[in-house]
Amino acid sequence: MSFFELQHIDKKTGARAGVMHTDHGDIETPCFMPVGTQATVKTLDSQDLENLGAPIILGNTYHLHLRPGEDLIEKSGGLHKFMNWPHPILTDSGGFQVFSLGEQKNKKQNVILSDRREPKDLDSSTTPLRGSAQNDKTQGALVKITDDGVEFRSHIDGSKHFFSPESAIEIQHKLGADIIMAFDECTPDSADEKYTREAMVRTHAWAKRCVIEHQKNTHHDYRQFLFGIIQGAKHKDLREESAKFISALDFDGIAIGGESIGYNMEATTEILDWVMPLIPADKPHYTMGVGLDPDDLLKVVAHGADMFDCVAPTRLARHGMVYLSPSAGEGVRGSGSRLNLTNATCATDAHPIDDTCQCHTCQNYSRAYLHHLFMAQEITGMRLATIHNIHYMLNLMRTARQAILEDKFETFLKN
């Protein structure tokens, strides 16, 4: 059986419904993938995820390599057995951390290398990303990027580490996820075109090396699928070149990465318009980092995306922010598409978060109770809010998929 099966394309919008077949189960698309960086979707355990019906979750190579280490996880029987999750898993390669940890360091040092809101022209080609080290004792640590790979410092203890395309794939083989990602470099949008091209060419060379390394995989008796990642920032010519290059390699799926993807939705949909016609239709399309707002999922689905992940539903939940469906009227309060449970108005509100929601949290608990848990900083509040937000995203995708199968996705978008 082939890995990906494209089942239907919505006649009006082009939105796709399909299914990915893995040896740990099928994943119906479009699908939202909850992020479980350190072998756990924060505050939840595998039983919670089972109850939510999560088809697949993410893990992160960077974090798991640093702690507890891929060797221990392999000895434990792989990620699935280690975390007692028998269903599909995807691991990110760690390439994004080069970008994101560099960003965090920059903020700590008040060095503006890349301002996401108002991009500025910077000479990034000669300025290595300042990296790692939330620990200021390791101040001055740099992420060094060469054609060989990336040298970086651990955010845990400041120790030096090195990722190459080969080692990133080898680590992911040991971790044992069903879907693994090529090692890429995510360039800031503020980088100039010269540097962005250099990074893209490097990412392409790394992609080829990842494919070669992946062919040596002998770690498991089940299949691991490898996805390539398109880069090129906001440059149309680079994006098109990258889409063609990555599509020509022997990848099982195609991802679209970059700083804008998921953050700037206008740019995201424009980039998808550029690259989608160049990507094979018989492979799944993964937009990395999309899902800050539930509507964002629908926007990229309408542009041909099949899978996406975002930390927003879980991170927002831990800060008391929960999603509200458009139909959550009926005496409930909340502005826009989400509600802050820590708001004083929730203190005496006997309603659930969302009267129309079928999740465990909304079926059993009031806003007043959840407000209390957050004000008292009780960890159960985070868990219950996380359950709600994950349910919201998964449910949104289930209903979207149904609409696509019935050629009703356009009207679905309007409601």
Add this chain to the structure above:
RNA sequence: GUGGCCAUAGUUUAAUGGUAGAACUGCGGGUUGUGGUCCCGCUAGCGAGGGUUCGAUUCCCUCUGGUCACC
């Protein structure tokens, strides 16, 4: 009972003879291929009374409350 010291925002505190600054809390906003991290706004204060002074949160007196020492 006597003597000393103290009293500034809900809390802990800073400065000042020309109407007070911060931290935490509180209220609200933000959040990318995850830091339960972090960031940004806002609200909120001179214990009471009297005196000196053009003007007192500041100097003086009394009261009230707290605190320490001694008896």
